Each structure stands twice: as C-alpha cells, then as structure tokens.
Amino acid sequence: xxxxxxxxxSYERPVIKPLNSGLMNKFGTRTEYTPxxxxxxxxxxxxxxxxxxxxxxxxxxxIRENIRDAKRIFETRYPKVQxxxxxxxxxxxxxxxxxxxxxxxxxVVSIFEYHKAVSNGVPPEKIxxxxxxxxxxxxxxxxxxxxxxxxxxLDELYRLIEIAGEMHKKPRVAIRVNMDTGVxxxxxxxxxxxxxxxxxxxxxxIMAGDKLNLIGLHCHIGTYMxxxxxxxxxxxxxxxxxxxxxRRYKKNISYIDIGGGFASKNTLKGSYQLGTDAVPDISExxxxxxxxxxxxGFDTDELPYLYLETGRAxxxxxxxxxxxxxxxxxxxxxRRSTIMDFGVNILFTAFWYDHKVSPAQxxxxxxxxxxxxxxxxxxxxxxxxxxxxxxxxxGDHVVVHFVGAYNITQSMQFIALRPNVVMIDLKGExxxxxxxxxxxxxxxxxxxxxxxxxxxx
Ligand SMILES: *Cc1c(COP(=O)(O)O)cnc(C)c1O
Numbered sequence: 001x002x003x004x005x006x007x008x009x010s011y012e013r014p015v016i017k018p019l020n021s022g023l024m025n026k027f028g029t030r031t032e033y034t035p036x037x038x039x040x041x042x043x044x045x046x047x048x049x050x051x052x053x054x055x056x057x058x059x060x061x062x063i064r065e066n067i068r069d070a071k072r073i074f075e076t077r078y079p080k081v082q083x084x085x086x087x088x089x090x091x092x093x094x095x096x097x098x099x100x101x102x103x104x105x106x107x108v109v110s111i112f113e114y115h116k117a118v119s120n121g122v123p124p125e126k127i128x129x130x131x132x133x134x135x136x137x138x139x140x141x142x143x144x145x146x147x148x149x150x151x152x153x154l155d156e157l158y159r160l161i162e163i164a165g166e167m168h169k170k171p172r173v174a175i176r177v178n179m180d181t182g183v184x185x186x187x188x189x190x191x192x193x194x195x196x197x198x199x200x201x202x203x204x205x206i207m208a209g210d211k212l213n214l215i216g217l218h219c220h221i222g223t224y225m226x227x228x229x230x231x232x233x234x235x236x237x238x239x240x241x242x243x244x245x246x247r248r249y250k251k252n253i254s255y256i257d258i259g260g261g262f263a264s265k266n267t268l269k270g271s272y273q274l275g276t277d278a279v280p281d282i283s284e285x286x287x288x289x290x291x292x293x294x295x296x297g298f299d300t301d302e303l304p305y306l307y308l309e310t311g312r313a314x315x316x317x318x319x320x321x322x323x324x325x326x327x328x329x330x331x332x333x334x335r336r337s338t339i340m341d342f343g344v345n346i347l348f349t350a351f352w353y354d355h356k357v358s359p360a361q362x363x364x365x366x367x368x369x370x371x372x373x374x375x376x377x378x379x380x381x382x383x384x385x386x387x388x389x390x391x392x393x394x395g396d397h398v399v400v401h402f403v404g405a406y407n408i409t410q411s412m413q414f415i416a417l418r419p420n421v422v423m424i425d426l427k428g429e430x431x432x433x434x435x436x437x438x439x440x441x442x443x444x445x446x447x448x449x450x451x452x453x454x455x456x457x
Contacts, residue, residue, distance in 0.1 A: 012364055013391045033367055033389055036358040036399040040424040044322055044360040044397055047422065047430065053324040053397070054342035056421040058404065058433070060098055062318035064426075067102045070314060073283045077290035080305040084128050086260050087113040089311030089405050090319075094423055094433035096120050099314075107260075107309040111138040114147070128257065128309065130176065130218070132156075132190060139163050143171045150174045150218045150257070152191055157202060157212075164211045174216030174257060175202045179237050181230035187222050194237050203241070207249050214251070217241055220259025220309065224268065228280050232288035234258060239296030242304055257307035258289055264316030266353045266402040275353075275402070282313060312405035319404025321347060322360070325396045326375060336370045338392055343374025343381040345414040347400065348407055350383050357383070360397035363390035376415045408434075413442050 037044055040059050048055060067083065074081045084107040085099035091113060096106070097120055106117035109131035117127050124145030132152040134142075139160055142149050144167070151157050151173055164171050176191030177199045192198035206214045217238050221230060235258060242253035262285050267275035293306060323342040331337050344350050357372065367388045374381035383400075392398070411418055417437040422430045 035362055037360055039320055041428045042424055048322055051420045051422055054419045055322045057320045058423045059318045060423050060425050063098050066314045070282050073286045077286050078306050082307050084309050086309045086311035088409055090315050090408050092433050093120055143167055143169050148172055150176050152176050161209050161211045170213045172215050173212045174218045176218045181221050181233040183227055183230045216255040218257040223261045224263045225261045226263050228284040228288045231285050232292045235289045235292035239293055252302050253304050255305035255307050260309040260311045262310050262313035264312040266316055269352055269354055315404040316402045321400040321403045323398050325392045325394050327394050336368050338370050339373045341375050343376040346411045348410040356401040357387055358399045360399050
C-alpha cells in the first residue's frame with residue numbers, strides 16, 4: 001500500500017453478524033472475496049476512469065496462453081491436430097484474430113459468421129461451416145470458396161447435391177453425427193444419429209451419389225460437458241464410422257471433428273463445488289479423445305486429422321466485467337442487496353452461472369451475504385442471488401470473472417446500451433476493441449412512417 005493511502009482509511013459501514021460456531025457451510029471456507037485491484041498489471045480503477053463503467057476487459061495474454069496450452073496438450077497426445085475458433089462463442093474481430101494468429105481456423109454457424117471470418121482474412125478453405133440453417137445461396141458461396149460444409153440434415157444434403165451438380169463442383173463435406181455418449185439428454189437435434197443408422201444412411205447417400213467429396217465427420221456432443229469419458233465414447237464412434245467408410249468404400253476420411261463443449265472454470269448454478277474445483281482439466285478430455293482415436297485401428301499413416309472447435313474453455317477466463325456499485329438497500333427480510341451498474345442484458349450468462357465477483361479495492365475481513373442486482377428496472381435482473389461479499393459502498397468497483405464466453409455475442413440493448421470492450425495486450429497497453437454504443441447505433445436501422453412523424457402533447 002502506498003503511504004498516502006495509509007493515512008486516510010476509506011469509510012466502511014459496520015456490519016453486525018451472528019457468530020457461527022457450528023459447522024462450515026457447504027462451501028467450506030471460500031476465498032472468493034480477495035480484492036482484485038489489477039488485471040494483467042493494469043489497475044481496475046484506472047481502466048474505469050479511462051473507459052467508463054461498466055467495462056468488459058479481455059486479457060490477450062490469457063487467450064494466447066489458453067490456446068497454446070490446449071494445442072500443446074492435444075499435440076503431445078495425437079500427431080495431427082487442428083483447432084478452429086468457434087465464432088459464436090465470441091466474435092469480436094480482435095478476439096478472433098488473436099486465435100487466428102495462434103493458428104486456429106474458423107468454425108461458423110451462419111452466413112453472417114462466415115462473412116465475418118472471410119473479412120478477418122481466414123482463407124475460405126479453412127472455414128468449417130456448421131449449423132442447420134444454410135440457404136441455397138449460403139451453400140453456393142461455400143461451394144464456390146471450397147469451404148468445409150458440415151451437413152446437418154437430409155434436406156440440406158439433397159440441396160447440396162443439386163447445387164454441386166449445377167455448379168459442376170465436388171464440394172468437400174462432412175456430416176454432423178449425434179450419438180449416445182452416456183450424457184443425457186442426448187443432443188440429437190443436430191446432425192444424423194449414430195445408433196439408429198441415420199449416419200450410415202447419409203454416408204451411403206453421399207457415396208452412392210458421388211456428387212460430394214466426403215472428407216470429414218463432425219460431432220459436437222454438448223456444451224459445458226463435465227464428463228471427459230463422453231468424449232472417449234464420441235471419438236470411438238466417429239472412428240468406427242471412418243473405419244467403416246474405409247472398409248466399405250475404400251475411402252480415407254481425412255478428419256474427425258470432435259467439436260467443442262469442454263467446460264470452462266465457471267461455476268454452474270446449483271453446483272455443489274466451485275467450477276475451479278469441479279471442472280476437468282483439458283488434458284483429461286484430450287486423453288480420452290486421443291486414446292480412442294489411436295486405439296481405434298487406423299493404419300498409422302492413415303490417421304485422420306483431429307479437428308477441435310473448443311469455445312468457452314479457451315475464452316471464458318480471459319474476459320472480465322468491471323462495474324460500479326450504484327447503491328445498497330435492505331430487503332424486507334433484512335438481507336443486504338447491492339445494485340450494480342451492469343445487468344443481465346450484458347451478462348447473459350448470469351442466468352446459469354454463479355459468476356465469481358471480487359471487490360476491486362481493499363476491505364476489512366467482514367463479509368455479509370448479499371443479493372447482487374443489476375440496474376435494469378426488471379425483476380429478472382439478478383447478477384447473484386447470494387454472494388458473500390464485504391460491504392461495498394456506492395462508487396466502489398467490482399470485477400466479475402469468467403465472462404469471456406457468450407456474453408459479448410448474446411448481449412443486447414435492453415434498457416441500456418452496451419459498454420466499451422477493451423483488450424490488454426502483452427505489454428500491458430489497453431485498446432478499445434469495441435466502442436460503447438450510442439443511440440445512433442441502435443436507431444440507425446429504424447424508419448418512421450410519415451404519419452407518425454409528428455404529434456402534439
Ligand atoms: C457452439 C459450438 C461450439 C463451441 O462450443 P463450446 O461449448 O463453447 O466449446 C463448437 N462447435 C459447434 C458446432 C458449436 O455449435
């Protein structure tokens with residue numbers, strides 16, 4: 001602490017609290033409330049002073065560390081690995097380009113994301129195009145560009161066969177496969193089912209038609225999957241299909257895409273343990289996947305590439321949301337509630353995660369159970385139903401952790417506009433990667449019919 005700060009201690013309201021001499025609560029002694037005053041060496045206070053509050057902050061260092069770790073973990077277990085960045089997880093261009101600089105291709109689930117990847121400079125033949133909604137026009141664009149088209153259903157398959165014929169091209173395709181991996185409910189709404197023969201039906205149709213070049217098999221078995229063994233089962237079933245295609249059609253499948261879904265370190269609501277304790281390490285997923293593929297019976301020189309579309313596990317902990325206390329209130333039952341300046345409109349994942357929240361300034365050792373509300377005039381705007389925090393005063397700052405996945409892409413201008421997003425680079429310099437919205441951004445596409453232009457009140 002600097003000397004100046006030592007002289008005058010900031011005021012902290014007193015708390016009266018019953019002494020609990022019994023057992024610890026089910027979480028034991030939680031260390032959730034240590035202050036977080038800096039992110040990558042940059043002070044939270046100075047970031048808020050410069051860019052406003054609330055504020056999303058991304059750590060470039062953490063993103064690079066995450067993808068490098070994941071690559072190392074997979075590459076030490078399997079010889080042919082390719083990551084593709086899942087655009088919908090976070091498609092801010094600066095984030096995508098960080099992953100592309102680290103060698104990741106692009107995984108997209110709409111033509112909008114497809115165009116984003118192209119304009120970020122991803123070679124179209126390194127774009128994996130997933131999703132159930134590809135129009136004829138979308139398919140034509142990806143056929144022309146030789147992108148990798150992952151077929152979701154039979155109607156798409158037939159349309160693509162027709163388009164390939166019209167265009168006199170043989171598109172490179174994979175089929176999406178869904179299956180029973182022992183985790184329920186099964187995600188069976190996407191792709192062709194393994195157990196009931198749909199996957200083979202699609203494969204046979206592609207091979208017999210000879211209009212499409214089946215080079216891959218794709219699956220994405222779920223999200224925030226806590227069971228690594230499910231990936232072992234998925235990889236075995238995919239390998240079984242690939243080996244079956246080899247036997248039946250003498251064709252080598254060049255890649256098996258295992259999708260994403262590895263859990264991030266976030267804590268699911270209702271979970272007994274913190275995410276940081278409960279969530280498997282990426283190496284546990286890798287061990288399962290690599291083991292299944294290596295033991296499936298491929299000839300060594302015919303091992304398929306392993307593609308991975310990991311999203312949340314690579315970005316969640318690289319994103320922070322900084323915010324400021326608006327006010328404190330006692331609820332009618334006596335509980336303390338604190339109103340923050342950020343709500344569920346920008347922290348969408350608060351609906352299913354208990355986000356870790358840290359005060360951004362020093363405080364004494366007293367804590368109290370608190371409800372954290374957002375600023376929206378809506379009952380659903382709850383950041384944490386119950387979090388143990390030291391008393392915060394209006395104007396104090398907090399840091400919300402693990403917000404990097406899905407919040408930027410799912411946030412909305414509901415009641416309030418969306419704030420600045422900055423990235424801290426490897427030298428500790430901060431850069432705006434998306435500017436705070438203005439009213440003009442939101443109203444730009446609105447039109448007012450002539451008869452509604454004027455009114456008198
Ligand atoms: C969303 C998605 C991903 C990324 O999922 P995470 O759970 O964030 O890892 C990967 N592949 C496909 C097809 C997806 O839809």
